[in-house]
Amino acid sequence: MSWTQTILRSERIFLQPLQAEDFKEVYAVASDPLVWEQHPNKNRYQPEEFNNYFEGALKSGGAYRIIEKNLGLTMGCTRYYDYDESDKSVLIGYTFIGRSFWGKGYNQELKQLMVEHAFQFVNIIRFHIGATNFRSQRSIEKFGAIKTGELDVAYYGEPVKKNFIYELRNPIQR
Structure with a gap:
């Protein structure tokens, strides 16, 4: 999954x-x-919790540091994960962006960049978004993703939490 x-x-x-x-x-x-x-x-802001998040990111093989291009500032982190070759799908998530970048279109630009790249290789992109993460739900719905279900998810080394599943379909099937 080098892509x-x-x-x-x-x-x-x-x-x-x-x-x-x-x-x-x-x-x-x-x-x-x-x-x-x-x-x-x-609690991911706490060092011990974040260490776990970061370790999972490195092990995923699909994590990125998000950098603001003009200033060279680290904005946050995101990743591709759970690539499924059989149904040509991948998840995008574990994304966070610093507050100084909120409300300026960076999240939509980030999603657009990742989605356009992934659709060169997959037909379906899914997002797991926490049931109480209303900000992310609104953002992904604005992006055009459709809620397709609910799922209890245990993030890497973390307790199980209820998530909503959102999905985008590639208009050009591969």
């Missing part, structure tokens, strides 16, 4: 495959409790 570790660029965002040495910069963004306020795992 999930390709460097990606848009107008304002640069996605660089996540490396162990990115921890300090990524955690500096993640250490804000308000970033996780609506997330099912609200």
Whole structure:
């Protein structure tokens, strides 16, 4: 699944495959409790919880550090995961962006970049979004994803939480 570790660029965002040495910069963004306020795992701002998140990101083989292109600032982290070759699907998630980038269109630009890239290889993109993460639900619905179900999800090393499943279908089936 090497396509999930390709460097990606848009107008304002640069996605660089996540490396162990990115921890300090990524955690500096993640250490804000308000970033996780609506997330099912609200304690990810704490060092021990974030260590677990970061370890899972590295092991996933599809994680990226999100960088604001013009200033070179780390904005957060995201990843592709659970690629399924049989139904040509992948999930996008584990995404967080620092508050200073909220409300400026960065999240939509990030999703567009990742979706356009993934649709070169898959037919279905899914998102697991926490049942109480209303901000992310609204954002993905604005992006055009359709809610298709609910699922209890245990994120890497974390307790089970209720999530909604959203889906985008590739208009050009592969």
